[in-house]
Amino acid sequence: QVQLVESGGGVVQFGGSLRLSCEASGFAFSDYGMHWVRQPPGKGLEWVSLIHSDSGNEYYRDSVEGRFTISRDNAKNTLYLQMDSLRPEDTAIYYCGKDRGGPIDYWGQGTLVTVSS
Amino acid sequence: EIVLTQSPATLSLSPGETATLSCRASRSISTWLAWYQQKPGQAPRLLIYDASNTVTGIPPRFSGSGSGTDFTLTISSLEPEDFAVYYCQQRFNWPPFTFGQGTKLEIK
Numbered sequence: 001q002v003q004l005v006e007s008g009g010g011v012v013q014f015g016g017s018l019r020l021s022c023e024a025s026g027f028a029f030s031d032y033g034m035h036w037v038r039q040p041p042g043k044g045l046e047w048v049s050l051i052h053s054d055s056g057n058e059y060y061r062d063s064v065e066g067r068f069t070i071s072r073d074n075a076k077n078t079l080y081l082q083m084d085s086l087r088p089e090d091t092a093i094y095y096c097g098k099d100r101g102g103p104i105d106y107w108g109q110g111t112l113v114t115v116s117s
Numbered sequence: 118e119i120v121l122t123q124s125p126a127t128l129s130l131s132p133g134e135t136a137t138l139s140c141r142a143s144r145s146i147s148t149w150l151a152w153y154q155q156k157p158g159q160a161p162r163l164l165i166y167d168a169s170n171t172v173t174g175i176p177p178r179f180s181g182s183g184s185g186t187d188f189t190l191t192i193s194s195l196e197p198e199d200f201a202v203y204y205c206q207q208r209f210n211w212p213p214f215t216f217g218q219g220t221k222l223e224i225k
Contacts, residue, residue: 035214044204044216044217044218044219045153045155045161045204045206045216045219046216047206047212047213047214047215047216050212050214059211059212059213060212061212061213062213095160095161100163100166101208102149102151102166102206102208102211102214103151103163103166103206103208104161104163105163105166105172107160107161107162108160109159109160110160
C-alpha cells in the first residue's frame with residue numbers, strides 16, 4: 001500500500017533553515033509528481049510546491065518562491081523541501097502528497113514546523 | 118489566483134440526514150475540482166476528483182456535482198464517521214493550486 005512518511009520538522013528561529021524529507025513506498029515513485037501542502041495550526045490547507053516526476057519542473061506559491069526549494073531523489077524514493085529564511089507565518093504542519101494530475105490522492109501524516117520570532 | 122469560497126462555514130446535522138456543501142470559484146474552472154475530507158489529527162483524504170468522480174473505496178453516499186463556478190458535495194444518509202472538515206481544491210489554473218477555506222460538518 002502507498003505510504004508517505006515525512007520527517008525533519010522542528011522548532012527554528014526566524015531566518016533559520018530546515019530540510020523536510022518525505023520517504024515514499026508502495027508505488028512507482030519516479031512516475032509521479034509530488035506536492036508539499038501546509039496547514040497552519042487550526043487553519044486551512046495551503047499548497048506550497050509541486051515537482052514533476054523527472055525533476056524537470058518545479059512550482060511554488062509566491063510567498064515561498066526564492067526561499068523554499070523542492071527536490072527529489074528517485075533512487076531513494078524520497079522528496080525534499082529545503083526551507084530557508086523562515087518566517088513565523090511559515091509555521092504549519094507540512095504534508096507531502098502524491099500527485100494525481102492536480103488532486104493529491106495520497107498524503108503523509110505531516111511534520112510540524114514552528115518558526116519562533 | 119482563483120479563489121474558492123465554501124459555504125456554509127459550519128453545518129450542523131444529525132446522522133441519517135443529507136449534507137449539501139457548496140464551493141464557488143471566482144471564475145470558471147470547468148470541472149477541475151476535487152473534494153477532501155479531514156478529521157482531527159489526520160491528513161486530508163481525497164474523496165472526489167474532476168467534480169464528480171468518486172475515488173475508489175469511498176462510500177457511494179458521497180457524490181459531487183457542478184461545473185464552471187458552482188460545485189456541490191452531497192453526503193446522503195450521514196454516518197457518525199462523516200463528521201469532519203471538507204475542503205475543495207481547484208487544478209484549472211495553477212500555480213498555485215488553491216483550496217477553499219473549509220466547511221466543518223458537525224453533529225447536531
